[in-house]
Amino acid sequence: MAAQPRKPTMRDVSRLAGVSTMTVSRVLADPSIVAEDTRARVMQAVEQLGYVPDLVAGSLSSRRTRFVGLILPTLTNSNFGDTAQGLAEALGPAYQLLIGYTLYRASEEERLVRALLARRPEALVIAGSIHTAATRRMLSNAAIPIVEIWERPEPPLDRAVGFSNVEAGRAAARHLIGLGHRRIAAIGSELDDDVADHRGEGRLQGFAAALREAGLSDDLVLRRGHAPVSFEHGAEAMAALLERAPDVEAVFAVSDASAFGAMMECRRRGIDVPGTVAIMGFGDFEVGRQCEPAISTVRVDAKAIGEKTGRLLLETLTGAGTARAPLTEDVGVSVVARGTTARRDEAGPHGAERKGRGS
Amino acid sequence: MAAQPRKPTMRDVSRLAGVSTMTVSRVLADPSIVAEDTRARVMQAVEQLGYVPDLVAGSLSSRRTRFVGLILPTLTNSNFGDTAQGLAEALGPAYQLLIGYTLYRASEEERLVRALLARRPEALVIAGSIHTAATRRMLSNAAIPIVEIWERPEPPLDRAVGFSNVEAGRAAARHLIGLGHRRIAAIGSELDDDVADHRGEGRLQGFAAALREAGLSDDLVLRRGHAPVSFEHGAEAMAALLERAPDVEAVFAVSDASAFGAMMECRRRGIDVPGTVAIMGFGDFEVGRQCEPAISTVRVDAKAIGEKTGRLLLETLTGAGTARAPLTEDVGVSVVARGTTARRDEAGPHGAERKGRGS
DNA sequence: CTGAAAGCGCTTACAG
DNA sequence: CTGAAAGCGCTTACAG
Numbered sequence: 001m002a003a004q005p006r007k008p009t010m011r012d013v014s015r016l017a018g019v020s021t022m023t024v025s026r027v028l029a030d031p032s033i034v035a036e037d038t039r040a041r042v043m044q045a046v047e048q049l050g051y052v053p054d055l056v057a058g059s060l061s062s063r064r065t066r067f068v069g070l071i072l073p074t075l076t077n078s079n080f081g082d083t084a085q086g087l088a089e090a091l092g093p094a095y096q097l098l099i100g101y102t103l104y105r106a107s108e109e110e111r112l113v114r115a116l117l118a119r120r121p122e123a124l125v126i127a128g129s130i131h132t133a134a135t136r137r138m139l140s141n142a143a144i145p146i147v148e149i150w151e152r153p154e155p156p157l158d159r160a161v162g163f164s165n166v167e168a169g170r171a172a173a174r175h176l177i178g179l180g181h182r183r184i185a186a187i188g189s190e191l192d193d194d195v196a197d198h199r200g201e202g203r204l205q206g207f208a209a210a211l212r213e214a215g216l217s218d219d220l221v222l223r224r225g226h227a228p229v230s231f232e233h234g235a236e237a238m239a240a241l242l243e244r245a246p247d248v249e250a251v252f253a254v255s256d257a258s259a260f261g262a263m264m265e266c267r268r269r270g271i272d273v274p275g276t277v278a279i280m281g282f283g284d285f286e287v288g289r290q291c292e293p294a295i296s297t298v299r300v301d302a303k304a305i306g307e308k309t310g311r312l313l314l315e316t317l318t319g320a321g322t323a324r325a326p327l328t329e330d331v332g333v334s335v336v337a338r339g340t341t342a343r344r345d346e347a348g349p350h351g352a353e354r355k356g357r358g359s
Numbered sequence: 360m361a362a363q364p365r366k367p368t369m370r371d372v373s374r375l376a377g378v379s380t381m382t383v384s385r386v387l388a389d390p391s392i393v394a395e396d397t398r399a400r401v402m403q404a405v406e407q408l409g410y411v412p413d414l415v416a417g418s419l420s421s422r423r424t425r426f427v428g429l430i431l432p433t434l435t436n437s438n439f440g441d442t443a444q445g446l447a448e449a450l451g452p453a454y455q456l457l458i459g460y461t462l463y464r465a466s467e468e469e470r471l472v473r474a475l476l477a478r479r480p481e482a483l484v485i486a487g488s489i490h491t492a493a494t495r496r497m498l499s500n501a502a503i504p505i506v507e508i509w510e511r512p513e514p515p516l517d518r519a520v521g522f523s524n525v526e527a528g529r530a531a532a533r534h535l536i537g538l539g540h541r542r543i544a545a546i547g548s549e550l551d552d553d554v555a556d557h558r559g560e561g562r563l564q565g566f567a568a569a570l571r572e573a574g575l576s577d578d579l580v581l582r583r584g585h586a587p588v589s590f591e592h593g594a595e596a597m598a599a600l601l602e603r604a605p606d607v608e609a610v611f612a613v614s615d616a617s618a619f620g621a622m623m624e625c626r627r628r629g630i631d632v633p634g635t636v637a638i639m640g641f642g643d644f645e646v647g648r649q650c651e652p653a654i655s656t657v658r659v660d661a662k663a664i665g666e667k668t669g670r671l672l673l674e675t676l677t678g679a680g681t682a683r684a685p686l687t688e689d690v691g692v693s694v695v696a697r698g699t700t701a702r703r704d705e706a707g708p709h710g711a712e713r714k715g716r717g718s
Numbered sequence: 719c720t721g722a723a724a725g726c727g728c729t730t731a732c733a734g
Numbered sequence: 735c736t737g738a739a740a741g742c743g744c745t746t747a748c749a750g
Contacts, residue, residue: 007502009743020721025745035719050500055477056418057743060726064745065415075447076440084434085460096474099458101444115455118414141409143366231649260649267651287646290590290619292626368727379737384729394735416727419742423729 008049016045028053059120068313069098069121071112073128073197074228079283079302080127083149086303087125090310095122104195104227110135117142123313129153129160130198145316147309150199152330159316160328161309165199168298168333169206172252172280175296175335177214179343181250181278184211185220187237187262188254189227197227200254203282203298207252220245229254234261242269248277250341256281256288259295263340279340293339300333367408375404387412418479427672428457428480430471432487432556433587438642438661439486442508445662446484449669454481463554463586469494476501482672488512488519489557504675506668509558511689519687520668524558527657527692528565531611531639534655534694536573538702540609540637543570544579546596546621547613548586556586559613562641562657566611579604588613593620601628607636609700615640615647618654622699638699652698659692 014021019038027034027042034042045051059065068091072080088097098121100112110132116124117138123145131139139146139157146158153160169186176184188204189197201223208218222244224237234253238261241248253259259281266273273279273293281288281297288295308329373380378397386393386401393401404410418424427450431439447456457480459471469491475483476497482504490498498505498516505517512519528545535543547563548556560582567577581603583596593612597620600607612618618640625632632638632652640647640656647654667688 007500011743021744022721023719026720029745033719038719050496052473052476052497054419054479054743056415056424056479057726058745060413060415060419060728061743061745063726074440075434075443076437078435078437081433081435081440088460093470093474096457096459096478098455100455101447111452114411115452117411119455120413120415137409138411231645235649257645260646264649264651286590286616287619290594290623291650292623370727380728381737382735385736388729392735397735413727416742417729419744420727420729422742 007054008051010051010053012049013042013045013051016049017041065120065122066095067098067119067121068095069116069119069124069126070100071109071116071124071126072099072101073104075099075101077228078285079300082302083127083306083309086306087310088306090307091314104197106130106132106135106196107194110138113138122317123147125149125309125313127151128198129156130196131157145313147312149305149309151202152328154328156328158327159312161305161312161331162328163300163331163333164206165202166206166209168282168300169203169208169252170210171206171333171335172203172282172298173207173210173214175337175341176250176252176278176280177210177216179250179278179341182216183220183245183247183249184216184252185222185241185245185248185250186252186254187222187224187234187241187258189225189229189233190223192226195226197229197254200227200229203254220248229258231257231261231264234258234263235265236261238262238265242271250278250280252280252282254282256283256285256295256297259297259340260285260287260291263291263295274340274342284336288338293342296338296341297336298333299336301331304331366413367410369410369412371408372401372404372410375408376400424479424481425454426457426478426480427454428475428478428483428485429459430468430475430483430485431458431460432463434458434460436587437644438659441661442486442665442668445665446669447665449666450673463556465489465491465494465555466553469497472497481676482506484508484668484672486510487557488515489555490516504672506671508664508668510561511687515687517686518671520664520671520690521687522659522690522692523565524561525565525568527641527659528562528567528611529569530565530692530694531562531641531657532566532569532573534696534700535609535611535637535639536569536575538609538637538700541575542579542604542606542608543575543611544581544600544604544607544609545611545613546581546583546593546600546617548584548588548592549582551585554585556588556613559586559588562613579607588617590616590620590623593617593622594624595620597621597624601630609637609639611639611641613641615642615644615654615656618656618699619644619646619650622650622654633699633701643695647697652701655697655700656695657692658695660690663690 010021010024014024024042027039031039102108113135125147127150129148129151148156148160149162151162152164186207188200208221211218259279263273263279281295284297284299369380369383373383383401386398390398461467472494484506486509488507488510507515507519508521510521511523545566547559567580570577618638622632622638640654643656643658
């Protein structure tokens with residue numbers, strides 16, 4: 001790697017082109033306002049030197065960093081990945097995402113907020129609406145747009161784009177109750193002082209509330225292990241659940257990953273899904289769509305959350321929005337009934353019951 | 360949101376504490392070199408004003424941005440997420456990752472490299488080793504450590520942490536051949552001028568080469584659709600494969616996601632896995648570990664790639680490494696034989712063959 | 719259409 | 735242990 005003695009600066013370009021740095025700056029920012037031959041000389045110098053403008057200096061000078069901070073619970077959940085990609089796409093190439101992850105830890109969130117704010121992002125997008133006091137203070141004092149996502153806080157710190165996790169849980173319960181199940185369980189993660197999946201907890205609470213309102217017991221709403229919830233989590237939680245309630249008829253998992261794990265645990269034990277136990281998840285993960293039987297779920301458009309957030313931010317940052325956007329945008333959720341909650345008579349033959357080569 | 364009239368600067372803190380900005384700067388950078396009572400007054404002023412240092416200014420001044428750029432194909436693959444998290448953890452809180460994704464597009468990679476370099480990262484980590492000429496030039500001229508990951512380029516642009524995808528493909532073929540299969544297929548994605556998964560292609564090529572060396576035909580090595588490969592991809596590719604070769608005995612998919620999709624397609628068609636068709640994937644995704652039967656795979660430690668890269672960078676950036684680290688670190692791959700390639704007599708009863716409630 | 723001056727908010731490099 | 739001066743590489747705000 002042939003290291004240059006020093007990276008070329010705008011000054012180097014301007015000297016080579018025989019103009020001032022201001023002219024170089026203009027050519028790079030808006031070529032149309034510079035005379036054509038001047039512009040050509042500058043571009044030629046830029047090429048020749050392989051000049052890459054220094055946005056650190058540009059940001060300090062213009063007070064525009066073109067950064068948008070994004071704080072997510074994890075980088076390994078494709079739903080949050082979709083949100084990040086949706087946000088990046090909506091924002092376009094003029095903005096750079098500054099992504100951090102918390103692993104559901106409030107302390108880590110606080111550290112991250114401080115670290116990201118030091119980079120002077122023009123806006124900050126953060127999953128969730130429950131923060132430490134210090135985090136809330138920093139966010140409020142930042143004097144930039146803050147968007148809380150994946151929830152529907154009342155009221156939001158500033159703006160919010162998400163949905164009600166409580167309603168999502170309720171919708172799942174309604175679906176299972178409507179199918180005639182009575183001995184209904186749910187599996188999620190524990191909450192402790194520092195690590196907590198408040199959104200999953202919201203779903204669990206909505207689910208439990210709907211159970212009680214229907215006159216059913218919520219004593220099978222289990223919280224096991226720590227977020228993030230995994231495929232393994234579902235398997236273990238399902239095993240624990242069967243230990244405790246061998247007669248369980250239906251299970252709601254706070255995530256499709258967990259639901260899939262639960263279904264695999266049933267398969268290993270020879271328990272028919274949905275024949276003996278119905279299973280429902282949340283998030284509409286690809287695995288749930290593709291597996292056999294496919295997993296019934298509460299769908300949320302993760303990418304749309306990112307896209308709407310991006311558009312909202314663009315309006316706010318460019319001051320383009322004439323009409324003041326609402327404080328909270330709700331992308332809604334929808335129940336998607338699939339194989340794992342099919343009634344016996346509805347259930348098509350699933351692979352487990354077919355043998356031999358078809359096609 | 361009560362917007363401050365103006366964010367407090369170090370100047371504001373220094374005035375309130377009755378010291379120079381240099382002293383404030385020292386307290387924040389290394390409190391131990393400042394007298395205790397001075398330090399206390401400064402900290403108190405920092406607290407009172409809610410001062411958050413401006414790293415944009417600090418970076419320009421110190422010529423240390425504490426940024427590490429990371430370019431990944433997608434944000435929605437948990438394997439790359441693991442690499443990102445491993446890198447972030449190894450680097451520690453002193454560095455901020457600047458993450459971008461390309462969707463396997465060379466043109467997007469070029470744009471991203473340019474955009475990230477403008478932020479003056481202290482190092483750049485990039486998935487893959489095949490870049491456009493312009494990208495290579497920018498990378499070489501950047502005069503910062505560049506680490507190519509998830510491959511084993513000969514030679515790397517600068518450094519590399521990865522493994523041989525060709526060998527990974529060969530290992531998969533050897534495993535399937537060793538099991539006695541003869542009519543062996545593979546499924547991956549197409550390559551076109553702009554979008555291409557060169558790592559998946561490497562696996563396919565290694566796989567095909569091993570087939571030929573064993574005297575077998577490689578005419579069932581199929582490339583369908585574009586990267587990123589999905590669960591759906593596997594299902595569709597499997598359907599196409601069965602159309603073309605109903606007598607296929609074993610299939611290698613370039614990703615566990617694809618392998619899972621292929622297996623589900625088999626299940627929908629009543630084709631027994633592994634009884635009639637053996638399936639093998641790559642990447643050791645959680646879904647493959649958890650499903651029934653579990654998916655045989657070529658495992659690569661995605662998180663370790665990130666961690667090793669982080670440690671390498673830390674040594675390089677802090678100049679701590681006395682011994683010059685090797686140009687390329689190979690994390691290796693390993694074949695993990697599981698249910699989907701079990702021989703009939705080895706195969707335990709899998710869920711599909713058990714009925715009724717167990718336990 | 720182009721440029722000289724000033725300054726963004728810090729840290730480096732001295733000096734004491 | 736502390737501070738005054740200079741400067742990082744750009745863009746803003748004038749001026750012509």
